[in-house]
Amino acid sequence: MEAAAASLSGSNIFHRNYRFSRSINRRRYIASGSRYFSNSDLNTQNHSVFKGPNLSNVQIQKRNLRLQMNCALGVCTFPENVMESHHSHIVEEKLGVLLLNLGGPETLNDVQPFLYNLFADPDIIRLPRLLRFLQRPLAKLISVLRAPKSKEGYAAIGGGSPLRKITDEQADALRMALEAKNIRANVYVGMRYWFPFTEEAIEQIKRDRITKLVVLPLYPQFSISTTGSSIRVLERIFKEDAYLSRLPVSVILSWYQRQGYINSMADLIEKELGKFAKPEEVMIFFSAHGVPVSYVEEAGDPYKDQMEECIYLIMQELKARGIGNDHTLAYQSRVGPVQWLKPYTDEVLVEIGQKGVKSLLAVPISFVSEHIETLEEIDMEYKHLALESGIKNWGRVPALGCNSLFITDLADAVVEALPSAKALSASTENDEEAEYDPLRYLVKMFFGSILAFLLLLTPKVVLAFRNSLL
Template sequence: PSLISILLAPKTKQRYAAIGGGSPLRRITEEQADALRTALEAKNLHANVYVGMRYWYPFMEEAIQQIKRDRITKLVVLPLFPQFSITTTGSSIRVLQRIFMDDAYLSRLPVSIIRFWYRRQGYIRSIADSIVTQLSKFEKPEEVLIFFSAHGVPVSYVENAGDPYKNQIEECIYLIMRELKARGARNDHTLAYQSRVGPVQWLKPYTNEVLVELGWKGVKSLLAVPISYVSEHIETLEEIDKGYKDLALKSGIKNWGRVPALGCTSSFITDLADAVVEALPSAKALSILRETAKESDCR
């Protein structure tokens, strides 16, 4: 990981410069947290909402220390990844479990972890709403190809480690397209994977290769849908909006659109609040879960 970081550093600086010098991810995430807190209050649940990030400030460890200071009595962990991957949600859960099990207070704190939520109707409908809005901006909406671009992961994680990410992405797209068809849309769609790094094989097909192929096949209108993200950041604002858009236009695609990340869309935030409320009754202390697992292993 250190070598990859060193190799990417100069290129990453250029990419951030292209979107104004920095990512809006932290600001948007904190706005989502504030919106979620308000939505929970509207449901008569007065809760603290903490933001913890895996690789940037505020780190998960900072959020956990604040949780300890506040002496909360129940915790719902809500990863902002709709689909589960061992590289994202899985990695964060492992860090959280390690910290919690080494702490007397945290190990007894009832916790409920929402591992994925891409099947939720509120989320699916919010995405479909955004797609319909963007389709209406094309001169001939019915001719637009809906292009889902998901963040890639190494193939080995899926094939050897059992990562469910690929299956969940595909099911998520199926649910979105089913919702669109129920509204009368009959657009074709396709899926590709972006953001690969290093020499290993990642999930295919690759977004850049598919865009060239679509242009060669005569596709003239395309709507990009970043399906792995709920916030704008470098992979939407630079990789998609600049790199992939330029490639698409050079490849013969004439009309380009992109669905914004959901951000603080009210229907989306309301659905996240519903997910939190629904998760609360199942909260259990990690120490209890570990003892239950040990008992199961002994049977």
């Protein structure tokens, strides 16, 4: 799995000044609209934009998941600058939409540098401040060690990731869907860890003199390691550029609760169920990309809550269509020695096979494009494991890709986000110096030092590192 790594230290990127900077402040915040609410705020808010089933009496409400739906599309607007945007009086606007995605190696030779970019991200491997000088050396070592196994996976799906091609197709489809609504927009693709990088997309946005920008991460649910990491890159770039700092921007943080997305997923599930001899006996198996538990428990990542609510909404839609199949949720793609969100996909597949489930439909719920986690991990590894565990009939729901209902709903989300676009406010606060527990920090630094020392002196690592330089 390329999109995850061991978390060595927690941080919290949610805080009240609307910024997406790292912070050691351990108060938990939950995204809601264009501000962030701490746990103490949860009982004081009473908004809802979802037009689907009434959730007031269900158990999911008891965990305050309702606040996750209040995002008004999950839109976060960067706060307006003290100065009025110089675009405010331009008669003819040039609209831009920036699609954000992970990226993936397009050839086997790209695998190791792609992994290096991934593990060099401090949102993926988090080191205590005094050990951050090890970020790049560790990224180099880990990428060198993981590259051979990762190359095998990419070789099995054709020699590279199809993510860029699919994302480009989604960008074209979104542009045409906006044109159908009489909205002309340039749609850009920015990848976090491979070409075209987010920085390249932003440079093109500047060259095109875009006057209003909607940022749309292609992750239905928000996570620090996906949307959060990409937004922080944008924040850094925008702060350092006079033109960009005045550009009105609206960020759609999450959109898992949108009715168009829910209906699109329900359509695909219903279609695939129809391919089984006995559709009513099929277990619907939602497999989501995992994140370390520390992201949720220490950093306040809303990913787990949003994922569980997303499953609930999809199943409610299916029940409204008369489909009442059993279902379960598990998390895939864990790596490293830390604890990840449970239950794990591989373990659950074995358990349900032993319990006598014979027909299973896998649903890659956190992915809207086919890539290595669907084409190799689910279609090959997990399918083989399921069949070995006693499951006789296997099916898999395809990723949404350029599904017309899905793309149309994304276009609607862009249109609805436009009025809230505001200029990115420059800030000089140093959130790295937020409050923290000194003892906890010293413990992390101590064990981090030991880990770094062992990694750097392990013969296998030294040999691999030396070979990579030759």
